[in-house]
Amino acid sequence: MTDFIADQRYRAQHGLKSLGAHTQGRGPDGGPTLVTKSTMAATFNGARRILRFAMESGEAEQIGLARSFIVTLPTGRYKSGRRRPFPDDVARALADELNLGNLEGLDPSDRGLRDAWEALVLTSRRCNEVLKLRLECIGRLNSLPMFWHDQTKIGNYDQAIRIPERLYQRIQQRQDKTVTRFIQRFGRPPTPQERLKIALFPRKQKNRRMLESVSYGWFSDGFRAWVDTLDIAHVVAHQARHTLATNLLKNGADLSHVKRYLGQFSERMAEHYVHLANTDPRLEEALNSLWVAGPGSAEPGLMLSGSEPMTRQEAEALAIDLTHRSTPAEDGFCTFQPVVNGDACPFNLNCHSCDKFVMSGADLVYWHRKREQWRMLAERAPDSTTADYLHEVFEPTARAIDGLEKALAAVGLLDDALALDLRRPQDYFGKVWSTAFRAQDLAHAQQGGDAA
Structure with a gap:
């Protein structure tokens, strides 16, 4: 051994x-x-x-x-790193029409190497989900072009997603080529039953009835040979899937949407495909757009936005405006519309006890520090009665923090929120930053002071 x-x-x-x-x-x-x-x-x-x-x-x-x-015999502990999305320059090279023409030239028997690659890019399916397509894989539903495929890895069969018209027409052309091969071989067009079984990309050898699809090895060899001719770093076709997942999240989708589109078991699996850099301003937008009810609400920690929007009844009970019209408050956001519109706060800026105060993912680091501060105060209390009182006072805030963590975990942003402190000084010191004077008045005041 x-x-x-x-x-x-x-x-x-x-x-x-x-x-x-x-x-x-x-x-x-x-x-x-x-x-x-x-x-x-x-x-x-x-x-x-x-x-x-x-x-x-x-x-x-x-x-x-x-x-x-x-x-x-030891345990195999190797853990491979996840694939990166295509960098912008690589994506442009892989989509360049001249380069795509060269890819087509690497397929002398015209088995659909370029068509398979374009389908992978535009649908971000798993490679075998594209290569194993049957002839009848596209259709129109309410005039929209749809792409039908089997997600065999997770047991979802005959699934459909909408595709661009360009890809729809390219697959139609591939269908015509495959049917032409069938007619040349059998002297007749395939029957409707045969069309359901014929491979869209039939392999060349040992495939008289055209039921066997091209292999992943055949596609991988052709794709690698093509990439080697380009002036780019080494890439693999599966990175197209990571690229789309990241772009979906950057453009407003959450992990629930990514999971549904990519065909994953869970948000955690979908998170494997999402790459959102800590320096990306979209991360700040994502964290700031996820709200939970603050400690002064009827249900602290209740998710108010994100993948699980609040019901109408909950919204009426909490009287929260979910249009995201808000203004930064101390360690969160104020959703009270008079204040948002510029009026003074009628509650003496007692934000943490106000039901109009909400917490966002950008505040998690601050609230963790606040929780540690209260725990230290309770531990140093002179007696157990005082300690119990402090725990009781902070209990709504603790529930709100727990709800915020669960909400962030649900959309796969918990680790990012813990790693970043996104609050700016003006968010913490609102009174100082909101106090302003006209420069002309200040100049006159200075002159008056000098005269005195």
């Missing part, structure tokens, strides 16, 4: 071929894959599960397999 582990690590370090794992679809019998840190970890974990099961079930003892041999 020690020799096996050492051999696998050596092969992963030097990129050597695997002794057992082979890739399907590359040549008649496939070919050996290269050992990487990822495949090595998968091998270790898979073999370890089998051997551990044999040891626990007693089968290892029956065949004379020593326990010391089994426990020597």
Whole structure:
């Protein structure tokens, strides 16, 4: 076992071929894959599960397999980094018409290499969801072009998304080419039942009835050869999916929308595809646009905006204007419209006890500091009665903070909110920043002072 582990690590370090794992679809019998840190970890974990099961079930003892041999195999702990979105210059190169023409030239048998790539970019489906498309994969619904596909990874079949007219027409042209091949082979057009089974991108070999699609290996080889001809960094086709997810979030979608569009099990899976830099101003907008009710409301911590908008009854009960017309207040936002419109606060600026005060994701770091401050005060209280009183006074605020954390976690922004303190000085010192004088009046005052 020690020799096996050492051999696998050596092969992963030097990129050597695997002794057992082979890739399907590359040549008649496939070919050996290269050992990487990822495949090595998968091998270790898979073999370890089998051997551990044999040891626990007693089968290892029956065949004379020593326990010391089994426990020597380590756990594969390699965790690959997530793919990045396409940088702007790379995206432009991959969408350039001249470059796309060169991609088409790498497909001499015209199996649809360029069409598959454009479908990947414009739909951001998983690669096999595009390559395994059937002939009848598009249609119009209420005059809108729709793209029908199977999300086999998560068990969603016959799913539809809207696509651009340009892609719709390109797929139509690919359908005509595939049907023409069928007619040349069988001397007749396919029946409606056959059209449901024929591959949109049929493979060339061992595929008389045109039911087998091109392989991922075929597409990957062609795409890699094309990228190598461009003056760009190494990229993979799957980055198109990350690019769209990030752009969706930057343009107002939340993780629930991204999850639904990409076809994911959960928001956490969708978060894997989202890349929102800490320096991106869109992050500040996203955090500021997520509101929860403040400690002075009837339900502190209730989500007022984001992926779970408040119901009409809750809005009426809390009397909160959800149009996001607000003004920065101490550690949050004031939604009381007279104040928003410029009038003085009728509640003596007692924001934290006011039901018109809301907290946003941009305030989380401040409120964490505030919570620690109250905990220290309670710990230093002279007696338990005083400590209980302090906890009771802060309890609505604590509920609001918990609600804010849950709301941020629901849209995948909790870590970003904890890493950033987005409040500006004028947000903390509103009275100072809102007190202003005309320059002319100040000049006259200065002159009067000098005369005196």
